[in-house]
Amino acid sequence: MPLFVSFQPEPWRDRAACTGTPPDMFFPEIRVTARTLDEYDEQVAAAKAVCDDCPVTADCLTSTLRYESGAGRYRHGIFGGLTPDERALLPAPEREVAPIRHGDRFGAQAHRNRGEVPCGACLDAEARYQKVWRDTRPDAADRRAQAAEVTRAWRQRQRDALYDDRTPTDPEDER
Ligand code: SF4
Ligand SMILES: [Zn+2]
Numbered sequence: 001m002p003l004f005v006s007f008q009p010e011p012w013r014d015r016a017a018c019t020g021t022p023p024d025m026f027f028p029e030i031r032v033t034a035r036t037l038d039e040y041d042e043q044v045a046a047a048k049a050v051c052d053d054c055p056v057t058a059d060c061l062t063s064t065l066r067y068e069s070g071a072g073r074y075r076h077g078i079f080g081g082l083t084p085d086e087r088a089l090l091p092a093p094e095r096e097v098a099p100i101r102h103g104d105r106f107g108a109q110a111h112r113n114r115g116e117v118p119c120g121a122c123l124d125a126e127a128r129y130q131k132v133w134r135d136t137r138p139d140a141a142d143r144r145a146q147a148a149e150v151t152r153a154w155r156q157r158q159r160d161a162l163y164d165d166r167t168p169t170d171p172e173d174e175r
Helices: 011-015 037-052 057-068 084-088 107-113 120-136 140-166
Strands: none
Touching: 057 084, 057 107, 107 120, 120 140
16 A cells, blocks of 8 residues: 555455555655656556556545545545546545544544544544554565565666666767
């Protein structure tokens, strides 16, 4: 999963195809790595290719639309195989009106599903749960190692590209 501002502990995330991918790969609009429009398009295509192979695209899209329709939210990143602009054309999913148990680990999500900003007690409970979830899942170490390797390779490609840009053309090559 890319670093995910709208991250919520939902079971389907275990099957997300983007697990372990570099965070900035799914956020081309931040322009850290996509410096031209072509690079932006390439990065969008690369992220969408991951989503195309993902078994939980529908869950991801619904969750993202719900999150983004909440109070004080804005759209960002490639989620559910769509860019922020493409998601903006879709209607928000129905709000949930289930009662909220404040301070419960799923309370913050219940707030968002109602279009509210979560209260402090619910945000704290969610953060605690997410930390435990990340640190204690059986394959936590594997996932961290895999993510570190993918991220290292991604950063190296970015550095190589930057270096290529700055290397003057060897006149020998032009003959
Ligand atoms: S649809 Fe894309 S962003 Fe959503 S979980 Fe799957 S790969 Fe990740
Ligand atoms: Zn609450």
